Amino acid sequence: MFLLSNSRWVQMTERSTREGGLVVLYSDITDVKNSEMARRIKALEESERWIRVVTDHVPALIAYVGADMTVQFCNKVYEAWYGRNGESPLGKHLENIHQPELYQRLMPHMQAVLRGNSVNFEFEETNDTGETRYMLRAYVPNVDDNEEVIGFFVLIRDITDRRKTALALEQAYDNLERRVKERTAALTGLNSQLRQEISERAAVEARLRDAKMDAERANLSKTKFLAAVSHDLLQPLNAARLFTSSLLEHSFGPKAEGLVRSVSTSLDDVENLLGTLVDISKLDAGVIKPDIMAFDLRDLLNNIAREFRQMALAEGLTLDFVPSSAIVESDSQLLARILRNFLTNAIRYTGTGRILLGCRRHREHVLLQVWDTGPGIPEDKLTEIFQEFKRIRPAGSQPDKGLGLGLAIVDKISRMLGHEVTVSSIQGKGSVFSVKVPVGQLLPKRPTADDDRVVSNHGGLGGARIWVIDNDHAICQGMQTLLEGWDCQVVSAVSLEDLERQVDPAKCPVDLILADYHLDNDENGVDVVAEINGRRQRPAPVVMITANYTNELKQHIRELGHVLMNKPVKPLKLRSALNHLLRG
Numbered sequence: 209m210f211l212l213s214n215s216r217w218v219q220m221t222e223r224s225t226r227e228g229g230l231v232v233l234y235s236d237i238t239d240v241k242n243s244e245m246a247r248r249i250k251a252l253e254e255s256e257r258w259i260r261v262v263t264d265h266v267p268a269l270i271a272y273v274g275a276d277m278t279v280q281f282c283n284k285v286y287e288a289w290y291g292r293n294g295e296s297p298l299g300k301h302l303e304n305i306h307q308p309e310l311y312q313r314l315m316p317h318m319q320a321v322l323r324g325n326s327v328n329f330e331f332e333e334t335n336d337t338g339e340t341r342y343m344l345r346a347y348v349p350n351v352d353d354n355e356e357v358i359g360f361f362v363l364i365r366d367i368t369d370r371r372k373t374a375l376a377l378e379q380a381y382d383n384l385e386r387r388v389k390e391r392t393a394a395l396t397g398l399n400s401q402l403r404q405e406i407s408e409r410a411a412v413e414a415r416l417r418d419a420k421m422d423a424e425r426a427n428l429s430k431t432k433f434l435a436a437v438s439h440d441l442l443q444p445l446n447a448a449r450l451f452t453s454s455l456l457e458h459s460f461g462p463k464a465e466g467l468v469r470s471v472s473t474s475l476d477d478v479e480n481l482l483g484t485l486v487d488i489s490k491l492d493a494g495v496i497k498p499d500i501m502a503f504d505l506r507d508l509l510n511n512i513a514r515e516f517r518q519m520a521l522a523e524g525l526t527l528d529f530v531p532s533s534a535i536v537e538s539d540s541q542l543l544a545r546i547l548r549n550f551l552t553n554a555i556r557y558t559g560t561g562r563i564l565l566g567c568r569r570h571r572e573h574v575l576l577q578v579w580d581t582g583p584g585i586p587e588d589k590l591t592e593i594f595q596e597f598k599r600i601r602p603a604g605s606q607p608d609k610g611l612g613l614g615l616a617i618v619d620k621i622s623r624m625l626g627h628e629v630t631v632s633s634i635q636g637k638g639s640v641f642s643v644k645v646p647v648g649q650l651l652p653k654r655p656t657a658d659d660d661r662v663v664s665n666h667g668g669l670g671g672a673r674i675w676v677i678d679n680d681h682a683i684c685q686g687m688q689t690l691l692e693g694w695d696c697q698v699v700s701a702v703s704l705e706d707l708e709r710q711v712d713p714a715k716c717p718v719d720l721i722l723a724d725y726h727l728d729n730d731e732n733g734v735d736v737v738a739e740i741n742g743r744r745q746r747p748a749p750v751v752m753i754t755a756n757y758t759n760e761l762k763q764h765i766r767e768l769g770h771v772l773m774n775k776p777v778k779p780l781k782l783r784s785a786l787n788h789l790l791r792g
Contacts, residue, residue: 217241269343269364272350275322275357277302286364292336307336321347321360330367342368381416388413399464402471405451408444408682415444444682451686453779498539498625499759502648505567505574506533508544513565516551520563523555530566534574537648542621543576546629549614550578550641558582561638570644577642584635593631594619618643669694669783672790673717676700677707677736678724678753687722690779703727704736714743720789725754725761734768749789753777 211217217240221233263270263283269290271282279297282290290297290305297305306314310333317327327347334340346363392409452471513529520527536543547565554563561581568575585593594615622629622643633639674696676687684700691698701707721740723733733752741747750770754761765772771785 268366269362271297271362272359273302273318273362274359277318279305280359286362289335307334317345317347318360321349322357324349324351324357341366342371385413385416388416401451401455402467405471412444451689453690496542496624497759498542499762500537500539500625502535502537502650503540504533504535504650505576506531508540509547509565509567512544512547512551516548516555516563516565519551520555523558524560525555525558526562527551528562528564528566530564532567532574534567534569535648535650536574536645538625538627538645542625543627543643543645546618546621546627546643547576547578549618550643553614553641554578554580554582554639558638569647572647573644574647575642575644577640579638579640581638584637585631585633585639586635587633590631590633594629669696669786669790672696672786673719674698674786675707675711675718675721675748676723677704677721677727677733678702679726679728680724683724694783703729703731704739707740713740718748720751720786721748722751722753725752725756734764734770737770738768751782751785751789 216236217238219235219237221235223231223233225231264285266283267285269283269286271286272280274280278299278301280299282297287296287298292305302314302318303311313331317329321327326349328345330342330344332340332342344365344367348361348363349357350359350361352358388409392406392413455471509529509532513527517527517529551563551565558580559582563581564577564579566577568577618629628644630642630644631639669691672695674691676684676691676698678684678687678700679702681702684702688698688700699707699710701710704713707713721737723737725733727733727736733754737750737752741750750768751773752765752770753773753775755775762772771789773782773785
């Protein structure tokens with residue numbers, strides 16, 4: 209095939225004859241060739257059109273810059289930000305597109321990409337209209353067959369909102385740190401046991417400061433930081449709660465008891481603040497995964513009503529509860545968190561009157577509701593209350609200690625579970641918060657390891673023989689003090705070897721083992737308990753305590769037949785679980 213001087217394409221074909229000659233056939237294929245070229249051009253134009261359609265709908269600034277620093281391609285978002293007086297930046301030199309100061313700041317990065325290096329960086333910039341945004345830029349070199357850089361691709365993302373969120377979290381953390389310091393200063397006059405609790409709180413503050421410095425050096429967001437160190441945050445707080453709960457079991461006189469209750473209240477405040485920040489960070493980081501299954505609402509609603517009835521009475525309120533045995537499909541712990549946040553807000557903002565917890569059946573869904581007789585919420589604020597750090601405080605009400613994250617957590621959990629959350633309110637009369645949960649069906653119950661467990665002969669906790677295994681000496685001491693206050697016989701150890709030095713795990717009688725999941729030297733409580741029960745003729749029941757909220761661990765503990773409790777452990781909840789296990 210070849211091209212003639214008159215722009216005609218000719219195809220030459222050679223064929224041999226029987227006599228040994230050669231026949232040459234020339235065919236004019238100009239029309240075929242032109243049609244093929246037209247198809248290729250049309251395909252290229254269609255491809256270019258689709259590329260532009262796609263890039264124009266991407267919420268980022270996209271462009272291609274040649275080696276001569278001129279813009280050879282850009283999407284509409286790029287044009288809208290850098291276009292001057294409505295003119296497109298296409299074909300223009302970057303020096304004529306960017307303001308002089310910005311161009312000088314970009315120059316070292318552009319020189320780096322023209323040398324063949326991929327570049328990522330971020331800083332603040334202002335366009336011609338005076339709008340200031342924080343941009344994250346990525347420059348990627350385009351190299352030809354000769355390894356020469358002929359231009360580079362530009363991808364710019366607006367991260368202004370993410371920066372604002374990081375600053376808001378930093379401010380919340382600073383407020384938290386200030387409150388911890390104030391509480392610490394208020395406890396300096398207590399006895400030696402209380403001074404030990406203060407030193408543990410100082411250790412929490414030191415860990416928070418160290419973690420903050422590490423996060424800043426690694427340029428990590430506050431969200432990932434809090435999600436990663438939640439276990440370390442809850443360890444000393446768990447120990448402090450155990451000590452204060454043990455102190456409340458003793459009588460020191462009205463003044464000392466008042467101080468101890470003040471310490472317990474302060475710990476509740478710290479726990480609520482830390483728990484809220486950790487929860488919101490885990491939800492944002494995707495650490496928490498829902499464990500959806502069918503379950504009976506009876507126990508969940510009864511436990512929540514029992515827990516919040518005392519809180520309501522302490523505030524001079526009446527909490528009414530309508531029981532239900534409906535079967536729903538959800539994550540029981542996350543659903544309970546939604547209801548607890550509803551009830552906490554109802555108690556916090558209701559000055560006088562009553563609160564109602566109950567549910568209604570609507571075809572294939574159950575509507576769980578919390579009613580209150582509080583001041584109500586303005587109609588224009590009904591969506592705003594679900595935003596982070598947003599609080600609607602009625603005029604004349606006392607300032608509360610929350611961060612404005614309770615309903616934000618509800619919103620994130622409900623979206624994760626696929627449950628619709630609604631709110632209706634009348635100012636001056638009250639509000640009702642609802643969560644819509646699908647109806648479920650219970651599966652046949654599978655046999656568990658409970659059939660082979662030791663059933664205690666004790667009518668309660670008195671005389672119960674309990675082994676405590678935790679790598680934190682403070683938690684061991686606090687747990688032992690608390691359990692001995694309940695008339696239990698306690699052996700505490702920081703490891704299996706430590707337990708073996710005190711008792712014979714294979715032969716010594718024990719009614720229950722209480723173990724922490726995270727131990728030293730890459731060990732975990734599940735393996736240690738399995739080793740102990742493997743030596744015994746009959747295994748002892750187990751309560752596993754952890755700050756790990758993953759579904760994998762929850763499912764693993766459930767399959768083993770152990771009871772799982774999350775840190776920080778609430779003494780009343782612990783005592784209820786021990787009573788349940790010891791009574792068989």
